[in-house]
Amino acid sequence: MNASSATAAPPLGAHIERLDDVLAATVASQDAPFVVAAVADTGGLRWSGTAGQDGTGEDVRLDAVFRIYSQTKAIGATALLILVDRGLVSLDTPVAQLLPDFAGVHLLDSIGLSGPVLRAPRTECTVRHLLTHTSGLAYEGLDARMTAYRGATGDPVTGILSLQTLLSYPFVFEPGSAFAYGVGVDWVGQLVERLDGRRIDRFCAEEIFDPLGMTDTVFEPSDRPGRIPAVRQRTPSGGFRVVDVAPPEHPAIYGLGTCLYGTALDYLRFLRMVLGGGELDGRRILSDAAVELLRTDQMPAGLSVSPITSDDHSWSCDIHPFPEVRKTWTAGFLRVEADVPGMRSAGTLSWGGILNTHYWVDPANNVAAVFMTQALPFVEPRFMDRYAQFERAVYRDLVADGEEDER
Template identity: 30%
Template sequence: MSFESYLQAATAEGPNRTLPGVVVVAANKSGITYKHAFGTQSIDPNSPLVNKPFAADTALWIASCTKLLTAISILQCVEKGLLDLDADLSDILPEFKTLKILTGFEGETPVYKKLERKITLRALLSHSSGFGYAGFDPKLEKEVLSRGVKVEMTGDLMEHISLPLLFEPCTSWSYGVGIDWAGLALERVTKQPLSAYMDANIINPLGMTRTSFKLLSRPDILAARSDMTLRLPDGSLTPSPTHVFPDDSKDDYGGAGLYSCAEDYIKVLIDLLQDDSKLLSAASKEELFKQQLSAESKTALNFLLYGDYEENKSGEIGEKFLGGLPAGTEVGYSVGGLLVEAVNGAGPNRRSKGALSWSGLPNLHWMIDREKGVALFYANQLIPPGDLKASEAFATFEEAIYQGKL
């Protein structure tokens, strides 16, 4: 079965449908080489979008795909001398002076210990700072609820990111709110909202006409937005009762807040393939594609993805969240995303060593392979994150591109 037949079948209306609308885009240095969308913008028979085709300009909540643009923004500020990747951030972010490490609980009461090490932008961007996500870590969730704070994103950034650490910086790895803190540091040194900075330095220079943090001030994006779909525990699909991220967020979440579309996002990836990037100097681009973790943190990352522990008995965490990367593929992390470290890359017909990638909560995936000159973007609006069917679809797309079938 061809790739297109496979996704047409997966997104076809009916009881055998396994995916909501999907869009895929591939590119090289010269521009887009393949673009196709499948399915519709809603599976809800009562939605006006139920018969509207999914498209490359369909507006999407890109969630953690925001992180790449925030990392680029930080590196630009380093170039300008406004920020330093290795400086102690407690002067810019005085909230860090009172940070503590959560060690556990005595009954229902959280127990903390003093933080000994400094927190840097390099640690925040590579998820080795000690910050986690309350929604992903049961210990943090319990701590947050003990303070009467909501776990879900409400649009109040400080409420969302005011968390204790899980470990001393650079001693382990935990996916978390570090990049939201990095975005806040940028706001303080540039004296402007992250959205304004990003508009001036990434979005407008690249001609990204459907990308913004400010959904309600952009009726064109709101009108073009896809519905969200929920996969139930039995594997079936149903309309989601929520879009997950609040439409009226008052703050700019550097880790999760952007809306965009496939045609816009691929422009960032194409720019990073160029020898002469509009966004970053050659030195900054090398920093973006460099493994940044300590040996301890890298070991922790690979164990989280591929290790044998209670929540990962099937070994699927890496496969689900990394776009179907084969289990055991050695990886590291840069200031902008996950790096393939294995000598042979991800195997036959997959990305090379040094390829950079990450994902977004509603099952989006992006990847840049500078060695092969390939950039890929895949998007659903499907929850919960880490959907195996979506990861399989992205892996099938990647293989088809590398095999020259598309």
């Protein structure tokens, strides 16, 4: 696939049918209640499709607005990198130097009979640590140390938490010494507000969403009423039940880890900016140097992404994509360091949100794609098998076509 083939894409014929078949089979087998998916390159949209119903008895729309949760994180990283481009901060800036409140974050040394034992960390936490999930700020439910801490403080895990709670977490290891997926990018949102002066919702609208034409990406669901599908959760019988899960509305402060709503096509515009080296439709968001930070491993030397173990498989299964491949974290994305046969290439960037909104962006093959629903648990194996089937179909039917066109 290349940009020239996208502007005058060849007729896809049976290829569209095959991709549509993956979506239809996903819903028919109850591997997801519905799916919205799309594929693009630097030249534009190559394919899109939907299957299933949105929970109101209506067929899901291509412009359905999703609770994208951790898909917010790459946008949060982009907000920070805009300020890196402006010389206001670097990835190696100590966070407490800019946010005095951060100096009060302590490290969980142990949990004794009287409760948690905290101490000051010996290592300064930097912006790089926050962005690459090497700060030691971990999510409860996805890290046994944080789950134990929450229990020891008499505040057991109750699902989606407020940002104020997330920002009260201690480190579970010395910054820069290990990987643990967590709340670092929420602190990044506070950094952006402190350095720029604008509230984070205004900053993102003016610096990212408006320039990229992401007209349906918002902080509040009331801004896009009637287009937000219901969330379903797997039941013991294998079906789904509707559950009430959403980021808190009108919080006192917004983080940049989980707070956004948006459409599949909006997120593809963001991914096309990454494919395009920081630019989309003539609007430049990031410099070449900043895009390099988004595309390349930024973890402290010797570290890589380790498996993430879930405490509650009704919310999230264990997270260990492509276990045979070494994975790192860039300033904004999970990155695979080797080719996955029949699928993504080395250097592909990806991640997703807790309600099973998933994406990847493959610069080597000039392809980006989204595969999105609103269902729990996260990364349920049967759903991920369909996502992998979709990805293989994209490379077989679209990427291979682009390579044939070039020849």
